[in-house]
Amino acid sequence: MIRAAAVDVCGYNYMLPAYDIDTKKNPNRIIFGSETNPPRIPQLWKYAESDPANLGDFTWTGWDYLGETGVGITNYQGKMTFSAPYPALLAYCGDIDLTGYRRPLSYLREITFCLRKNPYISVQLPQYYGADAKNTPWAVTETVRSWTWNGFENKPVHIEIYSPGDSVALLQDGKEIGRAALENHRVGFETVYMPGKLEAVAYQGEQEIGRDCLTTAGPATQLFIHGWSGKKLTFIEIQAVDQQGLPVMEGEHQIHVELDGCMLDGFGSGDPMSIESFREKQHTSCRGRALLAVRGRGTVTISADGLKQCSISC
Known part of the structure; x- marks a missing residue:
């Protein structure tokens, strides 16, 4: 990398596998993630925290935008494509949507940065449960922070939880339905939807460190x-x-x-x-x-x- 030798700080676009290799070969090189995939922030941030030569990370992207249509839209027909056809308008890969509303991945980032003490619950769209969902490296299967799914009572749903700690227990209407270890601050659970309350409890060892809950909403008024x-x-x-x-x-x-x-x-x-x-x-x-x-x-x-x-x- 001749060009890298000519700059004081070298930016790496989507080159996570090269971080270790290049810094070992070039011990005086200072690097940073100049453009990276949002879902990989836990892995990327481990390098930023552990390697003094790594200054940090810039995700693509923080705020959603017009163009590169569909790069973050989940495809439920099993097709891996970079973009989506008309009428797709947005890239849909931002931590924050076009209107300034935080999407679920922004909470994974907040937890990774140790800025959030509680877990965060979101739910995959139940109408696509079991579908062959495909995502580009810029996205995860879409989830919504809601426990209101009229018409899907007694139907299976997948719940995604982002959390600090090392494990999470999921409670449905006060009854624990599972506890599982976190991997890169993430864990998934399966349950059957019924209106009520969904609660996640985060643990470090056996000590509770935080909670999050969702409650079924009534009709919009x-x-x-x-x-x-x-x-x-x-x-x-x-x-x-x-x-x-x-x-x-x-x-x-x-x-x-x-x-x-x-x-x-x-x-x-x-x-x-x-x-x-x-x-x-x-x-x-x-x-x-x-x-x-x-x-x-x-x-x-x-x-x-x-x-x-x-x-x-x-």
Whole structure:
């Protein structure tokens, strides 16, 4: 690697197997992961922590983006492809989706960095249970942080848990259904879906170190909204919730906005297959969520069929 000798610090794109080899051959070389696959962060970070010559890691990618369509979309027909055809719009490989919502892999990263003490539960889509799921190196089989799967009662589901510690126990409605060792902060469980409560307990040896739980939500009754105002734009997070305020991630909604005194700058969701415009006053939610950006000061009224209307000033 003649070019590597000409720089003070050498970036490695998708070259994890070369880390040990190159630093042993070149003991004075300083390296870093300049572009790496998100699911491999536990392995990558072990090198960054243990090797003084390794400065750290940059994942591809932190935030989802338009283009390279489908590189992170799970294929359930057993086909390994780098991209997805129309109507795919997003790469769908970000730790954070297009609207700023954290996806499950971001929690694996947080746990790997020792920034989260509790485990994190998510569930594979039950309609694809047993399917021949294929993913590129930039993705894992899609999971959703929800224990609300109407129509799949008494059907098998796969649960994915990211966690600190060395093992995790999974409880369903208070009854332990399994305990398993973690591998690179990950472990999977199989169970049968029934509405109720799902709880993960993380252990280091026999000592409990953290918990996480999911509870079945009721029907969506209203929209939760929260806004952040900057110098020019206000971003408004929109989420369908039940009467208790729990997010409802199934049953998408056509969300409408009315503006008084301010202007629409963008309106969309994290759906990688959406063909809807970002410049219209209505958009379909994805997992019950959407994000609105408005310019200027005024009042925004947000509504969806069957849900309580709400307003916010910006």
